[in-house]
Amino acid sequence: MHLRKSFMALMAVASLNAWAEFKALPPVPPIPVDNPQTPAKIELGKQLYFDPRISADGSISCNSCHNVMSHGGDGRPVGAGIHGKRGGRGSPTVWNSAYHTVQFWDGREASLEGQAKGPMTNPVEMGMANHDIVIGRIKQIPGYVEAFKKVFPKDKEINIDNVAKAIASYERTLITPNSPFDKYMRGNKKAMTAQQIRGMKLVDEIGCTSCHTGVNFAGDGLKMGEGNYQPFPQIPGSKYDKQYDLTSDLGRYEVTKKAEDKNHWRVPTWRNIALTAPYFHNGKVQTLDEAVRVMAKTQLDMDLTETQVADIVAFMNALTGEFPKQTMPMLPHTVGTTLTPDP
Amino acid sequence: MHLRKSFMALMAVASLNAWAEFKALPPVPPIPVDNPQTPAKIELGKQLYFDPRISADGSISCNSCHNVMSHGGDGRPVGAGIHGKRGGRGSPTVWNSAYHTVQFWDGREASLEGQAKGPMTNPVEMGMANHDIVIGRIKQIPGYVEAFKKVFPKDKEINIDNVAKAIASYERTLITPNSPFDKYMRGNKKAMTAQQIRGMKLVDEIGCTSCHTGVNFAGDGLKMGEGNYQPFPQIPGSKYDKQYDLTSDLGRYEVTKKAEDKNHWRVPTWRNIALTAPYFHNGKVQTLDEAVRVMAKTQLDMDLTETQVADIVAFMNALTGEFPKQTMPMLPHTVGTTLTPDP
Structure with missing residues (x-):
């Protein structure tokens, strides 16, 4: 007793x-000192987040699995990538992910910036062979070339770290x-x-x-x-x-x-x-x-x-929060050609 | 001479x-007399247009192939549906489709209302076995039940024709x-x-x-x-x-x-x-x-x-027009369960 x-x-x-x-x-979630929030960067990140041209066959964007018009996941058991390939794990919600101290189910990335790069080259997600090909695509889209110059004026060339920084900046608004x-x-x-x-x-x-x-x-x-x-x-x-x-x-x-x-x-x-x-x-x-x-x-x-x-x-x-209204990004156009011929 | x-x-x-x-x-494009435009109907149509829950595995929405954040198609040779299945034809742009007198590459539908129903049950697109299953899904989402009551007060039950009417109403704003x-x-x-x-x-x-x-x-x-x-x-x-x-x-x-x-x-x-x-x-x-x-x-x-x-x-x-800014729809939530277990 x-x-x-x-x-x-x-x-x-x-x-x-x-x-x-x-x-x-x-x-406001934690903001890394080397990636301050700016309106232009957030807008660029939103465009990239919704852009399926950074997947191998042009069918999958970040938003395909982490749908910000909904609960920030995909409502499905596991993610569906290019050519319908299935991942092994569910898509965690992007809403409030900025408060997480590590990313992915297994915490293998320490930041949203690190996370953002992963799916692009995952063969069962966006399926790009490497980040150079991602950058090569982005460089062929004039509106992105201009936006990157404005948002990252010190960097002559578009690079994957800045792509990730822009996406992460947008994600930090998803509260x-x-x-x-x-x-x-x-x-x-x-x-x-x-x-x-x-x-x-x-x-x-x-x-x-x-x-x-x-x-x-x-x-x-x-x-x-x-x-x-x-x-x-x-x-x-x-x-x-x-x-x-x-x-x-x-x-x-x-x-x-x-x-x-x-x-x-x-x-x-x-x-x-x-x-x-x-x-x-x-x-x-x-x-x-x-x-x-x-x-x-x-x-x-x-x-x-x-x-x-x-x-x-x-x-x-009681833990369901308020989802803010957002404007749709308009993706900068590819003119007169396609970047995504079927492999 | x-x-x-x-x-x-x-x-x-x-x-x-x-x-x-x-x-x-x-x-303004032609508006059918039996489907007048109303703000609530347009908003409902926008939600449905972006909602992947009306595809078999919850991965494909109308917007997947007819992307209104871009040129209204998918920039790919042919559409990519559930499980990565490929269609035989390219995805025509949804922008200004309201001015077309017939729909699809082969004109097999006379109206946007008729067109909207097709991809839902096409096995290589959204892949639902039939429209009853589409309606069954929609009925499980309380926000939709409420919206349909408001938009179509004379109809006791949600039906596929009203689903198509709402989607077509939204599409008629895509000018x-x-x-x-x-x-x-x-x-x-x-x-x-x-x-x-x-x-x-x-x-x-x-x-x-x-x-x-x-x-x-x-x-x-x-x-x-x-x-x-x-x-x-x-x-x-x-x-x-x-x-x-x-x-x-x-x-x-x-x-x-x-x-x-x-x-x-x-x-x-x-x-x-x-x-x-x-x-x-x-x-x-x-x-x-x-x-x-x-x-x-x-x-x-x-x-x-x-x-x-x-x-x-x-x-x-010189035929590239101005794309209007849009707010993102917020999809009415499924609460406490998933509607899209993998088949």
């Missing part, structure tokens, strides 16, 4: 600490503030329903917030480039491992080749999670309530009641 | 008549006015360069305008639903037939199965033609100057000089 009381007391303290890590979304949770955290206690508040307390009490903390619910107090990697499943052996193929992709291990990184993943954000089904790195789980059940079992060895699941899902719905 | 003089006089008259058929783009040619036709004689004016006269003199007439350079005086079908090649047997595979697709014959329709095609628009490479139904010709050479040879049996080609291309550049 004494032991149990001590344990409860300890849990209460832990819980209190975790509570302190619930945070509203800051209005969804003012979710019910954010309003609640800023003092409007009516912004969340009673059920949502129950769900918020519950995720904290049962321990979800030991990983899902901070402004993006993906880790707190981390520096840019520093990842919050966690095992998933934490407790292997549940029925879900096989049902949803949770262990065959080794995650961060594929980056580091260290045994201790097997099945480790960057903690994904909870923001707008109600909109970004299907769930997990392989998109095998189609609904949010099932995702909650799977996580409780595989990470905390808990079988939640249906009421608990509903409360947590209600809280997660 | 007498005969030749008569012929020249006849040609001058013919030319004069053709000249009369050069027309500036009217600010590019104020090309140099349009300004010239409205009286600004400085709007075109001397070379562009030479090119304009040349296309008329050599006979291009016997087919490429009217506001959209695709036929004049036609009623909606009435097509201007022409043989291509008009004069088979040139080197281009084989080089660009001009005869294997039988065009309008595939619709009517009438022998006289073999290799007949709807006359395509010249508007924004400098931006919509590659050219012809199969996209085999990559540049505009080559397209001009091919047309002169296959349709008029003429070998143009390089100066003539350059003048005509210059005129065609």
Whole structure:
């Protein structure tokens, strides 16, 4: 009895600490000192983000898999690249990705700039053989040549680092503030329903917030480039491992080749999670309530009641932010020819 | 000599008549009486136009092949649908398609409403098994249910005809006015360069305008639903037939199965033609100057000089209009689940 009381007391303290890590979304994400935001750079980045000409056959843009007219992903289990090729993992949402300290499911890039370069040359995504070919395409589009001169006046030639900088600058504008949770955290206690508040307390009490903390619910107090990697499943052996193929992709291990990184993943954000089904790195789980059940079992060895699941899902719905209106970019034209003959 | 003089006089008259058929783009395209434009309908149509959830695997929207952030096509030889499947023909531009009296390369649909339904169930495009499945998806998205009630208050259920009406309404806003040619036709004689004016006269003199007439350079005086079908090649047997595979697709014959329709095609628009490479139904010709050479040879049996080609291309550049700024639609969200599990 004494032991149990001590344990409860300890849990209460832990819980209190975790509570302190619930945070509203800051209005501006971290901006790297070597890539300040400018309106012209953001506009250039938006054009590049939507431009399918930087894929091998001209059919795939960044927006194809990370759709900013929607929840910032593609709503599909795994990405679909050129010629319908399928990737092995789902497309993480680009919304609020600027708050992440590392990028990709396995955290293999430390910045949005680093991330932006990856899909262009991934054979199952945009499929360009190398970045020189990307640059060669861009150089054939007069409107881009002019825009790069204006945005990066010190650089004589268009280069892939500047392409990535422009795209990352645009992505840093993709913020969804003012979710019910954010309003609640800023003092409007009516912004969340009673059920949502129950769900918020519950995720904290049962321990979800030991990983899902901070402004993006993906880790707190981390520096840019520093990842919050966690095992998933934490407790292997549940029925879900096989049902949803949770262990065959080794995650961060594929980056580091260290045994201790097997099945480790960057903690994904909870923001707008109600909109970004299907769930997990392989998109095998189609609904949010099932995702909650799977996580409780595989990470905390808990079988939640249906009421608990509903409360947590209600809280997660309180994490849906406001999506700003945007103007469409007009892509600078290729005149009199095509850059994308079919291979 | 007498005969030749008569012929020249006849040609001058013919030319004069053709000249009369050069027309500036009217600010508003024809609107069907049973589908009046309303702001709410246009906005709903824009959402549907950009929504990949109405394709089988959630990867393809109307905008994937008819990109309104660019020239309204995809800049590729033929369209790329779900799972990277390739169509047999290029994606015609959606810009100014509202002025066309028939739709598709072979004119098989009389209206934009009719056209809009086709790609959804085309197995190499959006790949839905039937329209009921399209409607079933849309009904699962609460934002659409609400919007359809508002836009089509008399119809209890969402139906495919209303889906098509909304999309067509949006497409009727996709107009590019104020090309140099349009300004010239409205009286600004400085709007075109001397070379562009030479090119304009040349296309008329050599006979291009016997087919490429009217506001959209695709036929004049036609009623909606009435097509201007022409043989291509008009004069088979040139080197281009084989080089660009001009005869294997039988065009309008595939619709009517009438022998006289073999290799007949709807006359395509010249508007924004400098931006919509590659050219012809199969996209085999990559540049505009080559397209001009091919047309002169296959349709008029003429070998143009390089100066003539350059003048005509210059005129065609004068047909590039102004693309209006648009706001991005925000797609109504699917909450807590995915509608597009991979088949």
